[in-house]
Amino acid sequence: TSPLVVAIDGPSGSGKSSTSRGVAARLDLAYLDTGAMYRAMTWALLQHGVDLTDSDAVAVAAEKISLESGTDPAAPTIHADGVDVAEPIRSDEVTGSVSLVAAVPRVREILVDMQRATIAGSHGIVVEGRDIGSTVAPDAPVKIYLVADPAARAARRAAENGGGDAAATEQALARRDEIDSTRATSPLAKPEGAVVVDSTHMTLDEVIDAIVGIVDAAG
Numbered sequence: 001t002s003p004l005v006v007a008i009d010g011p012s013g014s015g016k017s018s019t020s021r022g023v024a025a026r027l028d029l030a031y032l033d034t035g036a037m038y039r040a041m042t043w044a045l046l047q048h049g050v051d052l053t054d055s056d057a058v059a060v061a062a063e064k065i066s067l068e069s070g071t072d073p074a075a076p077t078i079h080a081d082g083v084d085v086a087e088p089i090r091s092d093e094v095t096g097s098v099s100l101v102a103a104v105p106r107v108r109e110i111l112v113d114m115q116r117a118t119i120a121g122s123h124g125i126v127v128e129g130r131d132i133g134s135t136v137a138p139d140a141p142v143k144i145y146l147v148a149d150p151a152a153r154a155a156r157r158a159a160e161n162g163g164g165d166a167a168a169t170e171q172a173l174a175r176r177d178e179i180d181s182t183r184a185t186s187p188l189a190k191p192e193g194a195v196v197v198d199s200t201h202m203t204l205d206e207v208i209d210a211i212v213g214i215v216d217a218a219g
C-alpha cells in the first residue's frame with residue numbers, strides 16, 4: 001500500500017511551514033518542504049554564477065546540482081552540493097529570485113522526481129508547496145489549500161523576519177504570488193479536491209487541529 005500523503009499548498013506566508021511541521025509531528029509523519037528545494041536550487045545556481053534570466057542555462061546547470069532533504073518535522077534539513085543551506089536559502093537574494101528558477105520547466109521536472117522518490121520512500125508524509133496536490137501527488141488522500149488575507153500573511157512574515165516593513169513585505173509576497181500563479185508549468189492554484197483552510201483569524205494550533213481533523217476524517 002502507498003504511504004499516507006497530506007498535500008498542503010498555498011501562497012507565500014499562509015503559514016504552510018509551521019502548520020505542515022505541526023501536522024507531521026502530531027501524526028508521526030515525515031515532512032517535506034518543497035519550497036526549500038526550489039530555494040536550495042536557486043542558491044546553488046547563484047553560487048555557480050548562472051544567469052537566472054537565461055532559462056536554458058538554468059535548465060542545464062540544474063542537472064548537476066545535488067539536493068538532500070532531511071524529513072524529520074522536528075529538525076528538517078536541506079543540503080545543496082553537500083553544503084548545509086538552511087540559512088542562506090532564506091536570504092533576500094534567494095527569496096527575490098526563486099520564483100524565476102521555479103518557473104523553468106526542467107527545474108520542476110528534476111525537483112518533482114526527487115519529491116516523488118522521497119514520498120515513495122516514506123512511511124507517510126506531509127508535503128508542502130505550490131503544486132503538491134495538483135502535480136507532485138495528485139492522488140494524495142488529503143489535500144489542503146491554505147490561504148490567509150494578504151495583510152495577515154505580510155504581518156506574519158515581517159514578524160518572522162524580526163519586525164521588518166509590513167508594507168514592503170506585502171508587496172514582495174504579492175509579486176512572488178503573481179509570478180507563481182501565472183507561470184505556464186503547474187502554477188499555484190487550488191488543486192482539484194482540496195479543502196480550503198483560511199488561517200486569517202486562526203492561531204497556529206487551531207489550524208493544525210483543523211487539518212489533523214480532516215486527516216482523521218479521511219482515514
Ligand code: C5P
Nearest residue numbers: 034035036038098099102129130131176
Ligand atoms: O514555500 P516557499 O516560500 O519557501 O517557496 C519558495 C518559492 O518556491 C515559491 O515562491 C515558488 O516560486 C517556488 N515553489 C514552487 N513549487 C513548490 C514550492 C515552492 O514553485 N512546490
